[in-house]
Amino acid sequence: xxxxxxxxxxxxxxxxxxxxxxxxxxxxxxxxxxxxxxxxxxxxxxxxxxxxxxxxxxxxxxxxxxxxxxxxxxxxxxxxxxxxxxxxxxxxxxxxxxxxxxxxxxxxxxxxxxxxxxxxxxxxxxxxxxxxxxxxxxxxxxxxxxxxxxxxxxxxxxxxxxxxxxxxxxxxxxxxxxxxxxxxxxxxxxxxxxxxxxxxxxxxxxxxxxxxxxxxxxxxxxxxxxxxxxxxxxxxxxxxxxxxxxxxxxxxxxxxxxxxxxxxxxxxxxxxxxxxxxxxxxxxxxxxxxxxxxxxxxxxxxxxxxxxxxxxxxxxxxxxxxxxxxx
Amino acid sequence: xxxxxxxxxxxxxxxxxxxxxxxxxxxxxxxxxxxxxxxxxxxxxxxxxxxxxxxxxxxxxxxxxxxxxxxxxxxxxxxxxxxxxxxxxxxxxxxxxxxxxxxxxxxxxxxxxxxxxxxxxxxxxxxxxxxxxxxxxxxxxxxxxxxxxxxxxxxxxxxxxxxxxxxxxxxxxxxxxxxxxxxxxxxxxxxxxxxxxxxxxxxxxxxxxxxxxxxxxxxxxxxxxxxxxxxxxxxxxxxxxxxxxxxxxxxxxxxxxxxxxxxxxxxxxxxxxxxxxxxxxxxxxx
Numbered sequence: 001x002x003x004x005x006x007x008x009x010x011x012x013x014x015x016x017x018x019x020x021x022x023x024x025x026x027x028x029x030x031x032x033x034x035x036x037x038x039x040x041x042x043x044x045x046x047x048x049x050x051x052x053x054x055x056x057x058x059x060x061x062x063x064x065x066x067x068x069x070x071x072x073x074x075x076x077x078x079x080x081x082x083x084x085x086x087x088x089x090x091x092x093x094x095x096x097x098x099x100x101x102x103x104x105x106x107x108x109x110x111x112x113x114x115x116x117x118x119x120x121x122x123x124x125x126x127x128x129x130x131x132x133x134x135x136x137x138x139x140x141x142x143x144x145x146x147x148x149x150x151x152x153x154x155x156x157x158x159x160x161x162x163x164x165x166x167x168x169x170x171x172x173x174x175x176x177x178x179x180x181x182x183x184x185x186x187x188x189x190x191x192x193x194x195x196x197x198x199x200x201x202x203x204x205x206x207x208x209x210x211x212x213x214x215x216x217x218x219x220x221x222x223x224x225x226x227x228x229x230x231x232x233x234x235x236x237x238x239x240x241x242x243x244x245x246x247x248x249x250x251x252x253x254x255x256x257x258x259x260x261x262x263x264x265x266x267x268x269x270x271x272x273x274x275x276x277x278x279x280x281x282x283x284x285x286x287x288x289x290x291x292x293x294x295x296x297x298x299x300x301x302x303x304x305x306x307x308x309x310x311x312x313x314x315x316x317x318x319x320x321x322x323x324x325x326x327x
Numbered sequence: 328x329x330x331x332x333x334x335x336x337x338x339x340x341x342x343x344x345x346x347x348x349x350x351x352x353x354x355x356x357x358x359x360x361x362x363x364x365x366x367x368x369x370x371x372x373x374x375x376x377x378x379x380x381x382x383x384x385x386x387x388x389x390x391x392x393x394x395x396x397x398x399x400x401x402x403x404x405x406x407x408x409x410x411x412x413x414x415x416x417x418x419x420x421x422x423x424x425x426x427x428x429x430x431x432x433x434x435x436x437x438x439x440x441x442x443x444x445x446x447x448x449x450x451x452x453x454x455x456x457x458x459x460x461x462x463x464x465x466x467x468x469x470x471x472x473x474x475x476x477x478x479x480x481x482x483x484x485x486x487x488x489x490x491x492x493x494x495x496x497x498x499x500x501x502x503x504x505x506x507x508x509x510x511x512x513x514x515x516x517x518x519x520x521x522x523x524x525x526x527x528x529x530x531x532x533x534x535x536x537x538x539x540x541x542x543x544x545x546x547x548x549x550x551x552x553x554x555x556x557x558x559x560x561x562x563x564x565x566x567x568x569x570x571x572x573x574x575x576x577x578x579x580x581x582x583x584x585x586x587x588x589x590x591x592x593x594x595x596x597x598x599x600x601x602x603x604x605x606x607x608x609x610x611x612x613x
Contacts, residue, residue, distance in 0.1 A: 058423045109603040113419050114362040117427075118553050119602065121546065122595045129588050194420070243546055247431050254424045291435030298428035303413050306421045 018168055022161045032160040034276045036167060036232070040225065041272045043171040044245075045252035045264030047221035049178055052250060053258040054187060055214040056194025057112065061120035062249040064127050065095040065219045067241035069226020074236035075137055077145055077154065084155040088227030095223025096216040103215045107208045112197065121243060128241035142235040155231040163232050167225070171265075174221050178261045181217075190214055191259060244291070251298045256310045262317075263310020270309075271297065333462050334583035335576050340464075342575025343472035344530050346568040347479055348548060349555035351526035354482075357499040357561050358519040361411060364426035367549025368433040369524050373399055373531025374540035375437055378446050381535070388451035388536050389470075395528040403524025407517045415516075430545065437542035447539035454536075471533035476568070478529050482522075483564045495519050499562075547591060551578075554598040573597075 021035060044062055051059045072094045073087030102123060111119060131138030148156040157163065181187040189210040192200035201207050230236050252271060256263030275290040282289060301308060352366045363369075373395055380391040410429065414422045453470040456463045486492040497505040498515045506512055534540075551574065558570035574597060581593040 052420075056420055058420055058427070060427075105599075105603055111602045114364070114423055115553075115557070115602055117364070117423055118550065119595075119599055122550050122591070122598060125546065125550070125591045126595045129591055132588055133586060243543075247427065250424075250427065251431070254420075258420060288435040288438035291431055292439060295428045295432035295435060298431070299410060299425055302421050302424040302428060303410070306417060 015172075019165075022164055029160070030280070032164065034273060036160045036164045037276060038268055038272045039164065039167050039171050040229070040232075041248070041252060042265045042268035043167060043174050043225055044222060044249045045256060045268050046171065046174045046178060046261075047218045047225075048249050048253040049256070049259065049261070049264050050181060050190075051211075051214045051218040052253045053260070053263075054182065054190035054194055055211050056190075056197075056258070057211060057215070058114075058117040058250065059120050059215070059218070060117055060243070060246045060250055061123045062222055063124040063240070063242040063244075063246040064120075065099065065222035066226040066229060066245060067124075067127060067131070067238070068095045068098055069223030070230035070236050070240050071131065071137060071226075072223070073227030074143065074145055074230040077231075078143055078236075083153050084227050084231050088224045091227040092220040092223035095226065096220040099215045099219035100212065103212050107211050121246065124241050124243050124246050128238050131238035131241065138236075138238045140238070142237045144235045145231060147234065155228070156234075163228065166228055170221070170225060170228070175261060175265070177217065177221075181214075182259075182261060186210060186213060194259065248291075248294065251294050255298055255301045255308055257308025257314075258306075260308060260310035260314055262313055263308050266310055266313050267308070329461050330583055331580065334579045336462060336464060337468065337583075338576035338579030339572050340468040340472040340575070341579060342572030343475040343479075343568065344533060344571075345551055345555055345575050346571025347475040347526055348530045349552040349559070349567050349571055350479055350482060350564065351523035351530075352552045353556050353559070353561060353567060354495065354519050354526075355523040356556065358495055359411075359415065359498075359516050361414070361422055362426065362553075363411075363429075363520075363523070364423065364549065365430035365433055365545070366523070366527070366552055367547065368430045368437075368545030369399070369403075369527040370531050370534070370548040370552075371437060371540060371542065371545035372402075372433055373528045374535050374538075375441055375446070376528070377532045377535045378441075378448055378540060381448050388448050388532060389453060391535075392529055392532045395532055396525050399528035399531075400521045400525040403521040404517050406524070407520035411520060412513070412516070430549070434542050434545055437545075441542065443542060445539040445541040448535050451536045465537060467536040471536060474529065474533050478526065479564060479568055482526070486564075491515075491518055495522075550591070550598070551594055554594050554601070557598060557601045 018039075022032060044066070048059060048062060051057050069088070069091030072091035073084050076082040076087040076090060077084055102119075106116060106119060132140055145156070146154065148154050149158050150156075155166075181190070189200070189205045192203070192205055193207055193210060197207060226240070229240070252267045253264050255271065256265070256267030271294060274293070278290050278293070279287070305311070348366075348370055351369075352363065355361065355363050355366070376395045376398060377388060377391045380386060380394045381388050386394075406429070410425055414425050451467065453467045455466050457466060457469070458464075486496055494505065494510045494515045495518065497508065497510055498512055498519075502512060505515075555567060555570045555574050558573065559566040574594065577593050577597060578590045581589045
């Protein structure tokens, strides 16, 4: 066998497992929900990795782009009966355009580090207020997406399995994008910027353009997910602009390891399934206990293993592939 | 016209408290160049501590400062030694991650302990209103503003006249030079963090005399104080007070004349405009 194939083998196994998992869990709806939630967060965190991990901009606006995507796709479907398949893309484009509008001046005026993080956190709060006040589209009551038992056109299914596969495809594309960007000029630029922005700029890295590209790619992916999110939950509401989701996504990104392609995936697998299991076993009484655990994990990881748990995976991966290459 | 003036009066009074909150943030930021993302949640925590002390021991809201001030001071020092201290030489993304973690932790703990519903206290000793012509001034707000201004003045005096205060200022100016002059930077950092967090205790107690508290309000206060800090720039205490009042007025006018929900919109607009146009703030020296 060629070494190239052996290198890809673990990935293939993972893919097969991911594809087969829903069938192993057909009998139990709960595990399907869990699985779907896990890969939803894994995708969000992997997209965050592009702006937060590689470019080193601590973005806290995931909720903003998710909400924009959900509202675009949801409104198109509710008002004009336009299929979410178009709505998703439209949502992604609107999120990316919005990211451009916000990001261009921010990066132009060199807003970065904590100030960038703050303005992105504020963005979520502001959009929530705007959509609360914008009665034609949002408003304080939920807007329900028409219910269908099994409609491909409306992206409404009674089972979680189609959603799972749909999000899995987006996840794979996101990981592929991560991988591709990392090994291209943009990725090297971003990593250099994340490391030391001044130094990178002196060496001729186009800081503004690179960061803007990273931000828009991230916003696009999260916006597309927003469309799926709306159909998955069956309604849209301004609370989708959630600072908690934004926090969780960034936590997963950091815990997974900034800039490590599969780190956020690993972090989501561990933390989100932990969260859901906790929620199921402890119940609504201690609803926010999971956030306490998240926060402690984040602090401990950031203090004692700033490269994240993904670095463990990377090490194991290198060992595995070098052994495969030696054989 | 009356509404405008009335809202401006309210805004000025709120602005003084905001200035006090931002002062705590600016001490921490100025000294160790670490941005405490959780600062707003310290305010939220102080408000809950006030609620807790007041309802458990049935003391008056204003009197709780005697308990919450030392409590928050110790909390700040502990936070510094347990968490912040370890991040001093790290990359800034680690520092942000750690304080974001702290913010999430405080918010989630508040939700866990006090549940999500808002809490309020019964009227304190400062209650009632003064009527001046067609304008009414709530005494609780007025006394909060006065207490805040007093606290700001005391902190300025502390910074100018006492040895620890000077140590803090020296460390903000030049860490290495201060160290060479015999300032123990670890101790100064811890003191600054404790002081910054103790100031939120005063603000928290005074806010509780006329406001309710819920676990998610921390982020709003955090944003507010960062907005004021960005507007004022580093190093000017009077600037912080003025910026606090500007933000307070803007917020109050937006709430009174447009829509009560629009307050965070206005703050965001000011914040972003300041970041774009005057990154060093209106009164900054650095």
